[in-house]
Amino acid sequence: MVGVVRAVAPWVRTRLRTAPVPAVALFVLVGITAFLCAAFPRAVDAYEGEGLRHELGVAVADQSALRFTAAPEPAYDPADPALRKAVSPREMTERQRRIVRTLPEPLRADPRESSYGVRTQRPMRGQAPGLTELDGGTPAFTLAAPAGLAEHAAVRSGRLPKPRAAAPYDPAAEAVVTSATAKALGIRVGTVVRVPRGGGEPLAVAVTGIVEPVRPAGSYWSVQPVLRTPTLLYTDGMPPAPYWHGTLLLAPEAAPALLALENEAEPYWDVAVDPGGFGAHDLDAARRAVAAVENGPVLSELREAVSPELQVISGLAEIFEEYAKLRGAIGPVVSVAAFGVGGVIGVVLLTAGGLAASRRRSELALLRARGGSMPGTAGRLLAEVAVPAVPAAVAGGTLAVLLVPEGRLWPAVLATVLVTVVACVALPLRAVLAHRRPRPSGGRDDVVRARPSRRRTVAELTLLVLAVAAVVAVRRRGTADGAEQGVDQLVSAAPVLLGVVAALALVRLYPLPLRLVARPVARRRGAIGFLALTRAGRAPATTVLPLLALLLALVTTAFGGSVLAGVEGARDRAAVLSVGADARVESAGALPKGLAETVRKLPGVTGVVEVYRETDLSLRDGDDAHGVTLLAAEPAAYARLARSTGLGGFPAKSLRRPDAGPLPVIVSPGAAERLGSGPRTIGPLSAALTVRVAAVRELTPGLSEGDFVLVDAAALTGPKAATTLLVSGGSVAGGPLRAAVREADRAQEARVALRSEERAAFAESPVQTGAERVYAVAVAAAAGYAVLALLLSLLQAAPERIALLARLRTMGLTRRQGRRLLVLENLPGSVLAGAGGVLVGWAVVLVLSPGVDLSRLAHASGGTALSRVPVELTVDAWSLLLPGAGVVVLAAGVAAVQAWLTTRRSSTTELRVGDSR
Known part of the structure; x- marks a missing residue:
């Protein structure tokens, strides 16, 4: 009789059928991560390509074209039939075709x-x-x-x-x-x-x-x-x-x-x-092509085919050079966001694998006890994870390519492959590390008792050295140094390295505050506080991964928010300096009478300051080569405007005309040096003023450059009609203001400038706007993965906490006390992550600020107002404090929900026979 052998059920199919929720969750996580990682390089390529086409499109036509001429020979006969044939329409068209066909790619x-x-x-x-x-x-x-x-x-x-x-x-x-x-x-x-x-x-x-x-x-x-x-x-x-x-x-x-x-x-x-023939990475080829056409083998070929006297003039080389500087200055700043988000994503994927391994610790230990080999177990786990992860990664990468059609394909494919590899090996790798040798059950492995190994100490010291080297590189070389030769990986990874070192340091220091707080709490009558702190100290030592993910996310968010805040602040400042107020109406001569009153009645206008402006004021010091501008205004109104705009605020009484003595004036540093400290007579003989310097200000409303002397308008001899109106009002509309000016100024000599329009002009390049969008998405992604890391860390300990709460309830613990216990148990870790993220983010911004160049990100091309406004990293309170506070609130909220759900269940449901929790 032949025995019937029952087929063994396939491992992967059995696992997916019995636990479909983790597989679906892994599919979603890997799909979203692959999409983000594949879309990032294509988005960068897209805005860089759009920026290159924009630079060519807005360039002056005679600079962006290739201008070929065939100069005639020194002596020629106009009646020569060959010469007449050379300029015939047919011959000229044929030569045009030869030139076009000979142009090297990507010149089209x-x-x-x-x-x-x-x-x-x-x-x-x-x-x-x-x-x-x-x-x-x-x-x-x-x-x-x-x-x-x-x-x-x-x-x-x-x-x-x-x-x-x-x-x-x-x-x-x-x-x-x-x-x-x-x-x-x-x-x-x-x-x-x-x-x-x-x-x-x-x-x-x-x-x-x-x-x-x-x-x-x-x-x-x-x-x-x-x-x-x-x-x-x-x-x-x-x-x-x-x-x-x-x-x-x-x-x-x-x-x-x-x-x-x-x-x-x-x-x-x-x-x-x-311009449509250029992509993001055609810049180097385009520069080589232009060089070949202007003075290279292509020009030699054209001279043989078209005319020996052929000459070419073009400004394409200068256009490409300027764009290379713009892209080279912005690229390293964007790469910082890429490193930060990439680090957060990698840690979250490893955390997800670690959570799965810890949840299945007993199962894997039993499998090893029954003779399962480590390679066989790792292979089964790898196949189990690969079934949902590989299709998810392919779907996410494909979706990124479809939604962002421009850009190179290989970076997106490489990013997708990296996400797939990390997602697939996280669980098997963690299982191999945890079960490579038998371990006795019941031993403690928590953050208080755990002692780092020598290998971990060496690794931490290596990371510390790399972090110090990255900080030194940022402060000495900066993000813009050598940017055209490529992104400096060490400089770009500086915030990530600092975050990693800070996370490792916090994990080492974590037991100390727990012990200090636990001593006074132990003397209190209630047991909830002491038990919560004890439970927090019993947290697994593997919580370093969630903490690392949280810190990296918080540092990336703080750094990204500081970058965006620095750019926005510089643009606002430069726009205010350029215009002088929310709007400005100025003319070379006197403005029409009644225009100021008309402007005051417009919707959104809250104030109008009339300013008389006169250029080339003589200071009577023999130095008329450096012009000085005279500004005259009503002191109270002008002082309010100066304070509200932040342009050289001063008390109004310091400018008012005295009953006797020299006239007090507010001057720029250059004018102050020329005037000295005593009374001085300035101006022409017909309108001389005896003045003394009352205050020195570098900036003043209504003048974006040059030296100035500001006086009380009432002190001027003779009536002086206003030449400039400085208009305040956050909702001033350009249409009604320009219509009112056109109606009053029939000669059409007055010009209108709006702060909002001036500010919008600073971000004229798609490279700027694209980089800002990418940075904003990176900050949002980092925040999202920080939330995910927090949830994963809470889910990792959820079964043990639920079982503990059920046991304590059988001993008389009330529902209210149980909820307090879970919330208080989560507070030390969440406060550590939140406060550590705030401190590390603040330190990263301060340490790296001198070496991060944001000038090109704030404005593609410089200007008078922009050159006087520093563009630097600015500590943004919202991006620094809000995410850290959100970590604490979210952790407490999740713990409260867990406690509420647990206390609604029966204790016998949680305490089953044979449950090892």
């Missing part, structure tokens, strides 16, 4: 905005009846025969020039001009402009039409702005006299007629570079 031509043709090298005077003549004489003209004129211009009157072939010495030609040129130079349809021609009669150019550019801001019209808009030129005499300079646009077929002009004509190809 934008065919819609590129232009080519033939033009005169220098402007030439033209004669025609009715032309507008300035002091410098008759207008000068550039004659150009661009290709594609019909596609880039709309005819407003007349017609386009006829496309007929011309000879070099044809007596006449047809052209069109833009509406701006026609208006400024007095040209009409039918005007004939005569342009001198070497050795013959002038070329008569008949204007057949007036056109309007289709895309006037595009490169077709903006690489050479004179094609679109006339400019002023000046004669060489003294004083220089102005005269107009415009352009006559001929048909491409008329290009041979330009060869015989007095100023030689030259073929040109203005290739507009397509």
Whole structure:
């Protein structure tokens, strides 16, 4: 009789069926973590690529284009058939195609905005009846025969020039001009402009039409702005006299007629570079490509294919250089957030694996006692974890790639793989470490009794040395030093290393306060406090991982909040300094009467300060090269504004005019040094003032740069109408204010500036806004994982606490006392994490502040106001204190909920026969 062997149930399937909740929780955790880790590098690539395209898009057209010219030889015959063929439309188009095909990647031509043709090298005077003549004489003209004129211009009157072939010495030609040129130079349809021609009669150019550019801001019209808009030129005499300079646009077929002009004509190809062809990591390749085109093998190849005299001019190298500095300054700051969040995520994943291993300690010990090998047990646990973790990681990484389509693929894949590996090996690794050798049951392994091993001591000292080295590197080199060569990993990891060292130090110091507090509590009548402290001291020594996760999260949140607060504060400060108030209305001359009263009645306006401003005030010290600005205002109103804006506040009485004696003034440091401490006479003879320095202030409302002298407006001789209005009001709207100014100022000389608009202009680059968004998400993610780490640590000890509470209830412990016990038991650890996070976060900000450069993150390009405002890490109270307090409150709340749920159950439900808890 053949025996029937019953198949052994598969381990993984059995575990997933009997415990589906942990598997689902692991699936969610790994999926969200993989999504965040894969999306982070792609988000950085996305905003960096957008920033590069933005820099190219906003650059001046003649800087962002490749401008090729084929200068004529020193002596040439305009009637040479080969020369005429070289400037024919067909040949010019073919050369344009060769240039475009030869451009190396990632340089790509934008065919819609590129232009080519033939033009005169220098402007030439033209004669025609009715032309507008300035002091410098008759207008000068550039004659150009661009290709594609019909596609880039709309005819407003007349017609386009006829496309007929011309000879070099044809007596006449047809052209069109833009509406701006026609208006400024007095040209009409039918005007004939005569342009001198070497050795013959002038070329008569008949204007057949007036056109309007289709895309006037595009490169077709903006690489050479004179094609679109006339400019002023000046004669060489003294004083220089102005005269107009415009352009006559001929048909491409008329290009041979330009060869015989007095100023030689030259073929040109203005290739507009397509910004859409650039990605985040095309910068280095683009810089190499530009170098090859400007003075390298590509230029040599083009000279062989197009013209031996081909020259190229471009500002792309400067654009790329400036963008590299911007990205290099912001990248290291963002990498700090990446290291912080990455450290928190790794510790949380390890904590989750440790929680699973501790919950299954008895099961794994029994399996080892029955002969299970460590490799076999680890393999089973690895397969068990991999079933939910691998699909979750793949799904999270795929979702990140789909939602953030721009960016390199390999960093996202690498991040997903790292998350998968950490999530899968956490449980098997912890199980192997805990059960590699038999351990006696009942032994204590808590934070009070546990003694760190020598290996742990060596590891902690190594981390301490790395942390000190990172701090020294940050303070000596800074985040911006050598940023173009890549991110300094040691500098970026400084906050994380400090957090790790602080967590290890707190774990070592944790027993000391417990013992100190336990002694007086033990003398009290109640047993709840002493029991809670004793239970807190019996917490497993493995609580270092949750504490490490909490501290890293709190440090990352504090550091990130400080970065954002420093950037926001610098922008606010610079905007206030630039405008002087919430809004400013100023004019070169006197403002219209009644404008101040009109502005006061506008919605949202809370105050208006009238200021008389006069530049180039003479201090009568013989140094007129350094100008000083005179500001005159009503002392009380101006003092209130100075205090509210934080720009050199002062008491109003220090500025009021006295009955006798010199006039008190408030001056800048430079003016104070020139005036001295005694009375001085300043100003012109007709309005001289005898003044003495009452106070020195570096800043003052209404003046963003330069030295100043502030006086009481009542002290000025003669009526002085206000030239500037400083408007206060947090809700001042630009539309009504500008409408009121336009209504009062018919000459349209007054200018309006708003603090909100000035502040918004500081963050003009997508690199700035993208980095800020990434930082905000990193701070939020760190806070979320901190909450998760706290919950995992509380869940780890939940079964033992529930069983203990059930036993104590059988001994007479009331429900209220049981709830107090669980809450008090959680307080020492949560207070340790919260207070430690606050202190470490504060210390990290103070220690690293000198080496963290936030200037480029606050503003992509510098300015007068920005250069006077320091941009540095600022301790943000909300991001520092709120997360720490939240840890304590959340821990107490979870403990209270656990106690409430436990006390509602029967004790017999928790105390089952054979339960080892």
